[in-house]
Amino acid sequence: MFEHEMEESKKNRVDISDVDPDVFREMMGFIYTGKAPNLEKMADNLLAAADKYALERLKVMCEEALCNSLSVENVADTLILADLHSAEQLKAQAIDFINRQVLRERKKNSGDKFLLPFLFTSPECLPFYLLAIGAVS
Numbered sequence: 501m502f503e504h505e506m507e508e509s510k511k512n513r514v515d516i517s518d519v520d521p522d523v524f525r526e527m528m529g530f531i532y533t534g535k536a537p538n539l540e541k542m543a544d545n546l547l548a549a550a551d552k553y554a555l556e557r558l559k560v561m562c563e564e565a566l567c568n569s570l571s572v573e574n575v576a577d578t579l580i581l582a583d584l585h586s587a588e589q590l591k592a593q594a595i596d597f598i599n600r601q602v603l604r605e606r607k608k609n610s611g612d613k614f615l616l617p618f619l620f621t622s623p624e625c626l627p628f629y630l631l632a633i634g635a636v637s
Contacts, residue, residue, distance in 0.1 A: 519549050519552075522538075523542055523549050524549065526538050526539075526542060526546060527549045527550070527553070530558050531555070534557075536561060539561060539562065539565050540565055543562045543569070544562075544566065544577075544578075546558060546562045547566065547581065548581075548584075550562055551585035559587065562587075563582075563589050563590040564589075566578055566587075567589070570594060575597050575598060576621070576622035578590065578594050579591060579594040579598075579622075579628055582594055583628070591628070594628075595628055595629075598629060
């Protein structure tokens with residue numbers, strides 16, 4: 501980039517406009533120290549940045565943080581995030597979380613109080629759910 505006749509080499513500067521400055525600061529801190537003190541607060545955005553800049557260790561740390569914070573409220577968004585950034589461990593955990601939630605409700609004979617609203621509000625998760633129930637059946 502700096503060795504060719506590109507804008508960055510002329511200005512001796514690279515503009516990164518698609519990463520939030522706080523996330524970028526945290527990512528750079530990780531590169532230099534191996535630590536991410538604000539990981540819990542920004543794991544989703546850090547995962548995207550780690551994927552974009554091929555920081556595998558940071559990506560794994562983000563996946564672990566997101567796995568530990570899975571909830572009924574965030575599982576759909578987390579599943580989509582995992583799929584977008586090829587976070588296979590996180591994707592598997594999110595699908596497993598959905599399966600456990602559905603099985604728990606079926607055992608309580610409460611029907612699909614979780615599943616139907618989940619699929620209604622997050623229809624893009626339907627293919628993942630169908631794969632998951634195929635694995636459970």
